[in-house]
Amino acid sequence: MSFAHHAEQTDEPSSAIENYVKAIYGLEARRDGAVSTTALATRLGLRAGSVSAMIKKLNALGIVEHTRYHGVQLTDSGERIALKVIRKHRLLELFLVETLGLPWDRVDHEAEVLEHHLSDELAALIAEKLGQPTHDPHGDPIPTAEGTVSEGETVALETLEPGASGTFVRVSDSEPAMLRYLAERRIYPGAHFEVVDRQPFAGPLSVRFDNSIQSLGGGLARAMRCEPQDAAADRHVTPAEEARA
Amino acid sequence: MSFAHHAEQTDEPSSAIENYVKAIYGLEARRDGAVSTTALATRLGLRAGSVSAMIKKLNALGIVEHTRYHGVQLTDSGERIALKVIRKHRLLELFLVETLGLPWDRVDHEAEVLEHHLSDELAALIAEKLGQPTHDPHGDPIPTAEGTVSEGETVALETLEPGASGTFVRVSDSEPAMLRYLAERRIYPGAHFEVVDRQPFAGPLSVRFDNSIQSLGGGLARAMRCEPQDAAADRHVTPAEEARA
């Protein structure tokens, strides 16, 4: 419960601010604790100086907590902003796939722009039209309008041993080439699989999906997040699954 | 056929530029010929000084032809930009009504923002999904992707004499109150009507639609554009009509 002796956030945050906040949110997840200026700069493709200036501003707006030379953390207010944008992003991704039939490897790019300009009202209508979905086409959970997310525990496909089976649950939306590759092989989040074989020295895995056996290695097997069989019991059916059912 | 010895337009025009171009296009339609700086400033809600500066820039970009103290005219390149944005605006309006069920008095406001951020690809998908529509929910014609529009001849309902009948074809999208009023009475573009009576001194008209008789006066009868019976023969069915059929 942060006291607001600083400036309070009333009007809509700018696109730039939303992008910073999203990036901070994403980085906080991995390296727990504070997010460094350089990490942010790298993530956003900006220079450290620019980021430093923006951090000062975000701090003044009460969006981040900043301790000089030791990085930033989102405040509650900042986290609300992040979750709102992420919700819009993921709703848009699903909407573009479901309603307009845009290939899933291109929705991220479009959503990246539109998320900043979609009103709350339209977001609500889209969510309604899609039946209050819980996951986007890539398996990422969609935060609720109230700002709660359920990030499930997942492991990289890469880490599984031969004999293991489970469910492919999510994959990064920002790798069009990977997504095209998966789509060509009809591999989507929600798919069950069994690891058949695994070559030594971090080599590719042989993985059986419904009928086909695929060889998946390198970045792909690292990017594909899975739930092993045991833990997979209580998973929801993803919207992507529903749609293709 | 304008020779391009000036700067050529390659990357996407900014939102500001698109708004200027749209405004110029709209004003050219009425007062034929050149559009004055002040008219533009009034339309855009900006100061003449700001507009003058932007005109200089648009001229350098080859978007407008400017003769000092005598206003601007769109070049071919400028008109292409205008029609592209207007197409996106009107496609969005129809899409928001048809697909998301947003009330027609609120679509203009949303489209005003989104038109600047909708990619050509998404616009094409929306057009396809809607069946290559020719008119938006307010009866405004949607320019084709190739940049042609068919602005039909219309008269204000206000000008019709008792006994006249015709089709209500379009109304401004930017008057939410009017639109709500019409919607409450189930009066939409495409509706046939007959003028029953008309009070003297620019008083309200009694107009019979399908079953009901409505009294329409003032700004409303001026804003409602119609095709009198004779000329109405070759009109298309509007998408709005189709949807409600």
Place this chain on the structure above:
DNA sequence: ATTTCTATTTAGCCAGGCCAAAATCATATT
């Protein structure tokens, strides 16, 4: 033809966001 009014342009200013270069801080190494 001169005055007067209005439209237009110029000039100077501001905020948001970015970059490049310089200065400062933190820390690890010797």
Place this chain on the structure above:
DNA sequence: AATATGATTTTGGCCTGGCTAAATAGAAAT
């Protein structure tokens, strides 16, 4: 303890797209 290295912040510029105020050009009226 001294110094080298890397991260962070500051400073100064730039660009867009607004603003105001003052100067100037054109149009209209006497």
